[in-house]
Amino acid sequence: MNLMRNTPTIGATLALDLASALRAGGAAKHDAIEQVYAALIEHLVVFIEDVDLTPAEHIDFALQFGALDVPHPVYQTLQGCPEIVELENDGDRPPDTNDWHTDLTFRPNPPFMSILYAKQVPKTGGDTLWANLYAVYDALPDHMKTLLQGKSAIHDIGTFRNDFLGPEMNVKAVNQALLDTGSAVHPVIQTHPVTGRTFLYVNPSFTQHIVGLKKSDSDRLLRYLYDHANQPEFQVRYHWRPNALALWDNRVTQHYAVADYLPEYRKMHRVTVINDRRSP
Secondary structure, eight states, X not given: OOEEESSSSSOEEEOOOHHHHHHHOHHHHHHHHHHHHHHHHHHSEEEEOSOXXXXXXXXXXXXXXXXXXXXXXXXXXXXXXXXXXXXXXXXXXXXXXXXXXXXXXXXXXXXXXXXXXXXXXXXXXXXXXXXXXXXXXXXXXXHHHHHHTTOEEEXXXXXXXXXXXXXXXXXXXXXXXXXXXXXXXXXXXXXXXXXXXXXXXXXXXXXXXXXXXXHHHHHHHHHHHHHHHOOXXXXXXXXXOTTOEEEEETXXXXXXXXXXXXXXOEEEEEEEEOSOTTXX
């Protein structure tokens, strides 16, 4: 496997002619998919550059890993392809992804993986950062690990409230969105189903409250965990180029899309995989 690690902690760039392998089918396609999956499990985020995929090939690639998620509760989808979320941002359409988050943790079964494909990127800026939640957990003091053991947290739509509220301050729409999407309760400390490793599972965008604590105590503990997680030693930062592809294991990462490029235009296509078909 021709692979270069981006940092010692997280991220690897895989030199792979993905489009040719997908179009060849058979053993070439199978071997390419297995290479990508192995790199993903080991490095958590995988970058493949200079990939020329049609929307149908993007979808087919994602289907090799599991069933796909449709539709997204907020974002628009590519016309004719409900599996592909089209993220278009500029001065008139600022992003809301510039906050640390693990995708869709307000669902009972958050997705396994996302595949993000750069269609048009700004000249400078617009990077994305990912954090390794194994490393975040491993670096916690022992007394904090003991404190968190057995605790759960409530997750809801969090910062997506802004999308539903809008400039009209439509509280009714927010209340309906909360009713439609609901909330989920997840263990704060989890075990990865493939690797068996332990990781921390809270994020600033969607985690609202640690069950059983007073709000002030929950807020204080969550703030400590967020500050602890937000250390460069746990992170990789990727500078996008056109036709670059990033895949990440959503179970054990957080990410942050830097919104420093406005008013320039940025367009990305994302497909989300619900379940890991290779998971035990």
